Amino acid sequence: MSTICVETSAATFTRVAADAGLRVVRLHDARHGCATLLTAAGVAPRVVMELLGHSQISITMDVYTHVVYDTQREAISHMDRLLKRRLPAA
Numbered sequence: 001m002s003t004i005c006v007e008t009s010a011a012t013f014t015r016v017a018a019d020a021g022l023r024v025v026r027l028h029d030a031r032h033g034c035a036t037l038l039t040a041a042g043v044a045p046r047v048v049m050e051l052l053g054h055s056q057i058s059i060t061m062d063v064y065t066h067v068v069y070d071t072q073r074e075a076i077s078h079m080d081r082l083l084k085r086r087l088p089a090a
Contacts, residue, residue: 009027010026010027013027013030031052032064032065032066034052035048035060035064035065036064036066036068039065039071040068040070045060045061048060048065052064
């Protein structure tokens with residue numbers, strides 16, 4: 001496995017984003033966004049961990065992902081539906 005130069009990677013990332021007409025963000029911030037969006041889309045945490053190159057899933061889940069408000073709302077909706085199924089009809 002080859003070593004990756006962080007400075008070169010960040011500079012390349014910035015150049016490619018600018019050339020594509022995208023708002024330039026730090027590579028580190030793009031990693032956070034990637035983890036958050038993949039998690040919100042329902043991608044398995046293990047897959048996100050492997051894509052980011054982490055050795056432990058706790059790093060991915062504790063540090064790089066942020067709970068998205070819509071994901072929380074979706075979880076509550078699932079609980080609501082599950083509980084309504086169990087209540088007797090009035």
